[in-house]
Amino acid sequence: MQIVAGTTSHRSIHTATKHIINDVIGDINGTPDFIIVAYTPNYREKKNYEEAITKLCEESGTDNIIGGTFPAIATSNDTPTTQGCSAIAFQSSELEIQPPVSYSNIRINPERGADKLVKLFKNNQKLNTTGFFLTPGPNFPPDSFNDMKMLDTIFAHKFRGMFNQVGKLINRNMGKKGYGVTSFAYKILKKLLENGVHNTLGGATVDLDMRSCFQFQGNDIFQNAMVGTTFASDSLNFGHSWTFDKSNRSKTFEITNGLKSSGYIHTINDKPSKEEFLNVINISSELYEEEFKGTAYASLLYLSTLKSKNQENLPFVSLCHPILNGVIATIPEEILDESDKIAEFCTQSGIGVQKSAYQCAKSAVQGIDNPAFGLFINCSNRLLIAGDKTEEENKMITEALGADVPFMTVYSGGEFSIINHKPVYAAVSVHGLVGGYNKSPQKNVVF
Amino acid sequence: MSSKLGINSELQDLTHLEEVEASILFRIDGNVVDSSFKEEYSHKLLRTIQWCKANVDKVSLEMKSSNLKKVTYELSEFCVIFYVVNNITILTTISSKNANLSLLSIESKRKALLIANYL
Numbered sequence: 001m002q003i004v005a006g007t008t009s010h011r012s013i014h015t016a017t018k019h020i021i022n023d024v025i026g027d028i029n030g031t032p033d034f035i036i037v038a039y040t041p042n043y044r045e046k047k048n049y050e051e052a053i054t055k056l057c058e059e060s061g062t063d064n065i066i067g068g069t070f071p072a073i074a075t076s077n078d079t080p081t082t083q084g085c086s087a088i089a090f091q092s093s094e095l096e097i098q099p100p101v102s103y104s105n106i107r108i109n110p111e112r113g114a115d116k117l118v119k120l121f122k123n124n125q126k127l128n129t130t131g132f133f134l135t136p137g138p139n140f141p142p143d144s145f146n147d148m149k150m151l152d153t154i155f156a157h158k159f160r161g162m163f164n165q166v167g168k169l170i171n172r173n174m175g176k177k178g179y180g181v182t183s184f185a186y187k188i189l190k191k192l193l194e195n196g197v198h199n200t201l202g203g204a205t206v207d208l209d210m211r212s213c214f215q216f217q218g219n220d221i222f223q224n225a226m227v228g229t230t231f232a233s234d235s236l237n238f239g240h241s242w243t244f245d246k247s248n249r250s251k252t253f254e255i256t257n258g259l260k261s262s263g264y265i266h267t268i269n270d271k272p273s274k275e276e277f278l279n280v281i282n283i284s285s286e287l288y289e290e291e292f293k294g295t296a297y298a299s300l301l302y303l304s305t306l307k308s309k310n311q312e313n314l315p316f317v318s319l320c321h322p323i324l325n326g327v328i329a330t331i332p333e334e335i336l337d338e339s340d341k342i343a344e345f346c347t348q349s350g351i352g353v354q355k356s357a358y359q360c361a362k363s364a365v366q367g368i369d370n371p372a373f374g375l376f377i378n379c380s381n382r383l384l385i386a387g388d389k390t391e392e393e394n395k396m397i398t399e400a401l402g403a404d405v406p407f408m409t410v411y412s413g414g415e416f417s418i419i420n421h422k423p424v425y426a427a428v429s430v431h432g433l434v435g436g437y438n439k440s441p442q443k444n445v446v447f
Numbered sequence: 448m449s450s451k452l453g454i455n456s457e458l459q460d461l462t463h464l465e466e467v468e469a470s471i472l473f474r475i476d477g478n479v480v481d482s483s484f485k486e487e488y489s490h491k492l493l494r495t496i497q498w499c500k501a502n503v504d505k506v507s508l509e510m511k512s513s514n515l516k517k518v519t520y521e522l523s524e525f526c527v528i529f530y531v532v533n534n535i536t537i538l539t540t541i542s543s544k545n546a547n548l549s550l551l552s553i554e555s556k557r558k559a560l561l562i563a564n565y566l
Contacts, residue, residue: 009557011460011464042463042465071550072550072553079556079557079560080553081554081557082550082553082554083460384547384549384550385549386549387548388517388549388552388556390553
């Protein structure tokens with residue numbers, strides 16, 4: 001089995017691609033079976049990515065490529081970059097990777113996209129199977145907040161049941177324009193679960209400047225699509241895990257009222273939500289605006305978590321825009337339904353971010369004696385918290401997996417997993433998938 | 448690629464980033480080893496570069512004595528990141544004041560490491 005990972009950086013996408021072809025594809029003896037490729041969003045134009053991916057397909061000799069654009073990317077053997085390309089290529093007779101699928105317009109119809117992944121899972125007859133998919137991420141260009149102003153109206157407050165439907169329409173309308181959060185991914189996870197999928201990993205492409213982000217499948221470049229595939233093997237095991245920095249827990253607050261269909265919170269602790277949110281985190285609205293305007297007004301350092309009945313504490317991002325009175329929360333409707341509505345703040349720290357990356361990798365590799373590769377979806381918010389110490393996170397992952405294990409980390413706009421039949425939809429978290437061998441052959445156990 | 452071309456290419460990569468105005472490789476005595484600028488630059492930027500040139504020896508002394516790898520200055524018009532490349536050179540990245548410094552420091556660090564390989 002050959003698995004090669006590499007990262008390169010250059011101002012020109014063509015040079016970056018040329019280097020990645022030399023460093024990664026060139027190291028594979030023959031044609032790779034499958035490649036995951038990630039570019040940073042600074043090359044902007046769709047045409048640039050089209051040319052780069054076409055070149056990659058031509059030079060590698062395979063169309064079995066998926067990927068997307070992420071604010072930063074890294075691999076086990078190189079430091080992270082915010083201006084370049086990372087790739088991981090696979091060639092193995094033991095690992096069956098299905099030709100990837102894509103579904104455009106995933107924001108509007110996530111179930112149909114999920115159907116495509118389900119088919120891939122059903123095609124597999126191997127002992128161990130897992131999935132990997134990428135979606136578009138949160139996108140809040142300045143105009144988008146105007147569409148949400150009607151969620152503040154007196155009618156929206158008084159008739160929440162009816163306005164939940166309006167909220168759905170607003171979400172759908174924003175989805176059509178490519179705006180909004182990634183809560184549709186929860187529907188993909190649910191659909192996969194209903195169809196017996198027990199493990200998978202997913203992440204969202206994002207541009208922190210809130211311009212276009214892209215997804216790749218073969219020669220095709222999409223803006224609002226899901227791309228994905230499945231990994232299956234009789235000899236390799238797959239380990240999954242996820243975590244976030246929960247070391248600094250502070251205050252709790254109650255989500256008293258809101259429009260669950262659009263994740264829009266009207267009142268917190270029975271008080272107007274935006275004022276109370278800023279009050280709880282003890283920050284003035286001017287300072288909040290100054291601090292977070294560069295990240296679409298999302299309060300990155302003050303991560304809120306909700307205790308869900310069926311899952312652990314699930315982190316979500318809260319967003320206070322100056323023209324809105326409410327707080328936008330990235331909580332899917334279903335999670336809000338099953339939680340007790342008491343949220344807790346976990347203040348993020350650089351050290352905490354590093355430690356949680358180690359925990360995630362260590363837990364994913366548990367039960368695997370000889371890890372062969374790793375894929376990590378790490379939140380781009382954690383990237384902003386870690387800054388130039390981001391590299392330390394990857395050193396921690398190397399420590400957990402072993403020095404020679406190739407892995408790839410993309411810094412995403414949403415992280416999703418199904419781990420042992422449980423869906424995990426989280427923000428500001430790190431999710432990992434590790435593939436590898438066990439010394440003793442696995443036995444089928446019948447309970 | 449020769450070291451001179453290599454270093455210049457890394458500096459150009461930095462200035463190609465939207466919010467970066469200039470990237471300069473200084474010797475710790477204030478002499479410029481190499482530099483790259485956006486095509487259009489203002490007098491304000493030139494004044495900031497002069498400020499960097501005049502202060503790089505003091506900054507590097509402070510970095511050395513306090514064992515600092517990176518120092519960031521947020522000036523009224525620009526942000527300046529000084530990153531240690533090796534014992535005698537410092538990479539200086541000048542960006543607009545609205546730049547995302549977390550993201551920029553990731554790339555500055557990467558470029559400092561790459562430049563160190565050329566020296």
